[in-house]
Structures are given as C-alpha cells and as structure tokens.
Amino acid sequence: MATRGNPSRETLTPGLAVVTSAGRGSAGSPEGRPARTTPRGGRFAALAALTVMALAATTGVGHAADGFAPNQSWTSNPYYGSRETSFADVTGDGRADAIVVNNDRVIVRRSTGRGFAPNESWTSNPYYGSRGTYFADVTGDGRADAIVVNNDRVIVRRSTGRGFAPNESWTSNPYYGSRETSFADVTGDRRADAIVVNNDKVTVRRSTGRGFAPNESWTSNPYYGSRGTYFADVTGDRRADAIVVNNDKVIVRRSTGRGFAPNESWTSNPYYGSRETSFADVTGDRRADAIVVNNDKVTVRRSTGRGFAPNQSWTSNPYYGSRGTYFADVTGDRRADAIVVNNDKITVRRSR
Ligand SMILES: [Ca+2]
Ligand SMILES: [Ca+2]
Numbered sequence: 001m002a003t004r005g006n007p008s009r010e011t012l013t014p015g016l017a018v019v020t021s022a023g024r025g026s027a028g029s030p031e032g033r034p035a036r037t038t039p040r041g042g043r044f045a046a047l048a049a050l051t052v053m054a055l056a057a058t059t060g061v062g063h064a065a066d067g068f069a070p071n072q073s074w075t076s077n078p079y080y081g082s083r084e085t086s087f088a089d090v091t092g093d094g095r096a097d098a099i100v101v102n103n104d105r106v107i108v109r110r111s112t113g114r115g116f117a118p119n120e121s122w123t124s125n126p127y128y129g130s131r132g133t134y135f136a137d138v139t140g141d142g143r144a145d146a147i148v149v150n151n152d153r154v155i156v157r158r159s160t161g162r163g164f165a166p167n168e169s170w171t172s173n174p175y176y177g178s179r180e181t182s183f184a185d186v187t188g189d190r191r192a193d194a195i196v197v198n199n200d201k202v203t204v205r206r207s208t209g210r211g212f213a214p215n216e217s218w219t220s221n222p223y224y225g226s227r228g229t230y231f232a233d234v235t236g237d238r239r240a241d242a243i244v245v246n247n248d249k250v251i252v253r254r255s256t257g258r259g260f261a262p263n264e265s266w267t268s269n270p271y272y273g274s275r276e277t278s279f280a281d282v283t284g285d286r287r288a289d290a291i292v293v294n295n296d297k298v299t300v301r302r303s304t305g306r307g308f309a310p311n312q313s314w315t316s317n318p319y320y321g322s323r324g325t326y327f328a329d330v331t332g333d334r335r336a337d338a339i340v341v342n343n344d345k346i347t348v349r350r351s352r
C-alpha cells in the first residue's frame with residue numbers, strides 16, 4: 001500500500017495502496033455502470049464480444065480482458081468510519097477485510113470473497129491515533145495489526161484473527177513524519193516497518209516483531225513528492241520501494257533492504273489522478289502498478305519492474321466513491337480490486 005500527503009487520512013498496508021479521500025469528491029458518487037449494448041444489434045454485438053473473449057481465452061491472449069469487472073454491491077447498507085475507513089487483511093485468509101474506525105471502537109467486516117460479512121467489534125473501546133490510525137502486519141503472521149500514532153509514541157494492537165489484543169508500546173518516544181508516516185515492509189522479512197518522511201530525509205525503524213528498532217536514515221537527502229510520497233513494492237522483490245509523484249513525472253528509489261537506491265524515472269511525463277493516485281498490484285505479478293482515478297475513468301500503468309508501461313483504461317466510465325476509492329485484494333486472487341465507498345454502500349469491481 002502507499003500513502004499520500006495527508007497522514008491522518010491514510011492507511012498503509014504492505015504491497016498495497018489504500019488512500020482515503022473523505023471530504024473530497026462531494027460532487028457526486030457515480031458508481032459507473034457497465035455500458036449497455038443498444039437494443040438493435042445488441043444480441044449480435046454481445047455474441048461477437050463473447051466470441052472474441054472465447055478466442056482470447058483459448059489462444060491465451062488475455063490482454064483484451066484486462067480491467068475491472070462490473071459493479072458488485074459488497075454491503076447492502078452504509079458502512080464507513082467517522083474517523084477512518086480501511087481495507088486490509090486482518091483475518092489472515094488472504095482477503096482484505098473492511099475496517100472502520102469510529103469514535104467509540106473499531107469495527108471489522110470480514111471479506112467472504114463475495115461480500116463483507118456482518119459487523120464485528122474488534123475493540124471494546126476507542127482506539128485511534130491523534131496523528132493517524134493504520135492497519136499493516138507488523139508482526140509477520142499474515143494478519144494486519146492496528147497501529148496508532150500519537151504525539152508521544154506508536155502503539156500496536158496485534159490482530160488475533162478475531163479481534164485486536166491489548167495495547168503494546170512499539171516506540172518509547174515520538175515517531176512521526178512532518179510530511180508522511182507510513183507502515184510497509186521495506187526490509188523484506190514480511191513485517192511492516194515504520195517509515196517517516198521529513199523535510200531532510202526518510203527514516204526507517206525496522207519492525208522486530210515486538211517493537212520498532214532505532215532510527216536508520218534510508219536517504220541522505222530530501223526525498224518526497226509534491227503530489228505524494230508512497231511506499232509499495234514496484235519491483236517485485238517483496239521489499240517496498242519509495243515512490244514520489246511530482247508534477248512532471250514519477251520517481252522510484254528501490255529498496256536495497258538497507259536503504260533507498262538512487263532516483264529512477266519511472267514515467268517520462270506527468271502521471272497522477274485528479275481524485276486519487278495509488279500503487280497496488282492489480283495484475284497479480286507481485287509488482288505494484290500505478291493507478292490514477294480521474295473524473296472520467298480509472299487508468300492503470302503496469303509496472304515492468306523497471307518503469308511504468310503506457311496507459312491502459314481499466315474502466316470505461318467514472319468510478320470513484322464520495323467517501324473514498326481504494327485498491328485492495330478483497331477476493332483473494334492476489335490482484336487488487338477497485339473499491340468505492342459511497343454514502344449508501346460499498347461497491348467492488350474485481351480485477352480480472
Ligand atoms: Ca481477511
Ligand atoms: Ca500481524
């Protein structure tokens with residue numbers, strides 16, 4: 001996952017970008033509907049399309065099918081948090097669950113692979129951070145844990161698979177960034193590390209599984225994007241890389257496991273969304289792809305491991321949520337799906 005410049009509103013999970021945008025996109029909440037074939041000639045067109053799809057399937061040319069599938073309602077009623085709405089696998093079954101942080105407690109709805117199950121209270125009391133609330137697997141057991149960043153320290157509550165365990169202090173002093181605070185596995189041991197982006201450099205504290213180790217400087221100079229700074233594994237080596245989105249292009253610094261390597265230009269031109277910019281693996285090759293959400297559609301640029309390939313339209317119409325647009329694998333096939341949270345319900349479009 002990845003984050004952008006508004007720490008209190010973002011949640012980061014390893015390898016997958018989840019960005020909330022509460023308060024934005026109030027202009028409307030279009031849940032893009034699949035294009036209908038016209039009545040006249042519709043049957044023939046549908047038949048022709050089926051033939052093409054069948055041909056593609058038999059010849060292994062699956063390219064034409066890339067994109068997000070039609071809308072599916074994953075809740076039948078409103079589900080969002082007053083403080084935070086996040087998607088991360090807290091149960092450890094490989095499917096991202098829907099988490100809301102309210103003033104009184106944290107609620108989880110498990111993904112069944114086809115929808116979100118009924119509410120479960122995962123805390124019995126308030127649990128959120130004054131500087132942000134995050135969900136990432138810091139212990140390495142495959143279940144995302146609940147992390148709060150406060151002014152004085154970072155607190156973790158481990159996921160038991162059925163709830164969040166009691167508070168543990170993972171730092172004994174303040175640890176947050178003036179520009180960004182994120183949690184992603186930059187070392188490749190499957191435990192999410194604590195990353196802060198300050199004006200002068202990027203600092204990492206490795207997760208030991210029981211706490212965050214002392215500060216390490218992972219850059220020796222300033223590294224942040226004018227349009228956002230993200231951490232996601234775009235190279236496919238299981239270590240989250242550092243991505244900055246600037247007005248003119250997207251820059252990547254690969255994680256070496258001990259620091260971030262020199263700048264590489266991964267686009268040669270501007271690439272960011274008017275509503276969202278995210279990094280998540282939508283293609284299933286373990287490399288996070290670059291996704292932008294604009295008013296008219298969702299566009300993807302695949303990671304090649306050395307750069308981002310040309311634009312592909314993954315929807316043919318508007319698709320974004322009035323309360324946020326997220327990319328996380330809710331179906332368990334290792335491809336991140338597109339999730340929109342609106343006032344009335346949550347809609348998913350599977351990656352296929
Ligand atoms: Ca799950
Ligand atoms: Ca865990």
Ligand SMILES: [Ca+2]
Pocket residue numbers: 232233234235236237238239240241254255
């Ligand atoms: Ca990497």
Ligand SMILES: [Ca+2]
Pocket residue numbers: 328329330331332333334335336337350351
């Ligand atoms: Ca999926």
